[in-house]
Every structure is written in structure tokens, then in C-alpha cells.
Amino acid sequence: MDPIQRVATREVYRNNWMTVREDAIRRADGSDGIYGVVDKPTYALVIPLDGDRLHLVEQFRYPLGMRRWEFPQGTAPDLAETPPVELAQRELREETGLRASAFTELGMLDVAPGLASQRGHVYLATGLTEGAPERELEEQDMRTAWFSRTEVEKMISTGEISDAQTVAAYTLLLLHERR
Numbered sequence: 001m002d003p004i005q006r007v008a009t010r011e012v013y014r015n016n017w018m019t020v021r022e023d024a025i026r027r028a029d030g031s032d033g034i035y036g037v038v039d040k041p042t043y044a045l046v047i048p049l050d051g052d053r054l055h056l057v058e059q060f061r062y063p064l065g066m067r068r069w070e071f072p073q074g075t076a077p078d079l080a081e082t083p084p085v086e087l088a089q090r091e092l093r094e095e096t097g098l099r100a101s102a103f104t105e106l107g108m109l110d111v112a113p114g115l116a117s118q119r120g121h122v123y124l125a126t127g128l129t130e131g132a133p134e135r136e137l138e139e140q141d142m143r144t145a146w147f148s149r150t151e152v153e154k155m156i157s158t159g160e161i162s163d164a165q166t167v168a169a170y171t172l173l174l175l176h177e178r179r
Helices: 084-096 149-158 164-178
Strands: 004-014 019-027 032-039 043-050 053-061 066-070 099-110 119-129 143-148
Touching (some): 043 084, 043 099, 053 084, 084 099, 099 164
Antiparallel strands (some): 043 053, 053 066
């Protein structure tokens, strides 16, 4: 039995990308409480690797009010039942124009498990060929570039890369390579 039981729920907000709900809960000791939860579809994050080079995207992140470098990643609410590897292929092609001959799943990430239900699959993409990006309207300001591992690690340590999913995915890559 779960230590927290949902006794009621109500939708507070919805758009094409997310739903916010408020759940009335009962704890194991019988006390009542509430949880605010952001529901978003599962996403895929792709680490494009060519030798010592990693391909990153930079875009304006509206909630932060700044541009950020990160690995290609995203979701498709209209394609919520899409297998994660297909979502990874789509995100890589859309954001960078790259196509990969091999995708290796490195692990799973929980974005913010204290407030969101969203989970993400992390893939390593290799055997890359270049093509034209197929960006969505929200991605039209996106830039892409290749960086060496040394540059990426420096960008992480200086905070130039601060996207938690990108930092965690890079850790999964390092652990994968140790096996």
C-alpha cells in the first residue's frame, strides 16, 4: 500500500503541453493534505556523439528569461504513445537535422519528482549524418553547435550549461562508458 493515498483530484489548468492538478491526499498516519502536480508527457533526450564531439542546442528558455545550451530533448503531446526511441529520433532530426544509425538507451530521468510526473528516456546517438533541421515554431530561435567533451565539462562547471537533464544525461553517458 502506498504511504500516500489520493482521495480526490481536480484539474486546475490545462494546455497542449501540460496539466496542473491539485490532489487531496491522505497520509499513512491518517492526516490529510494536498499535492499540486504538473503532468507532462514522457520526453526523450538525445546525446549526439561523434568521436570526442557532442552536439548541443541553444534556445531561449522563457521561464528563465535566458538562452541555455542543452542536449536535444522534447516531447510530443499529440504522440504520447510513441515509443521513446522514435521520439528520440524525431527530436534529434527536428532540432539538429542529424540522423543517427544507432540509438542506445542510457537510462531514465525524473524531471522534478516532488512536483511533476514527467519522466525522460536518455539516448546516445551515434553514426550521425547531417541534414536540415525541421524545427517547430517554438524552436525557430534555436542554434546548434559541436563541442568537445572538455568544452562541455567546462560549460557545466561554469554554469553555462545548467539544464538539470543535460547534466544528468552527461553523467549517464560517463557511467555507460565505464562499463
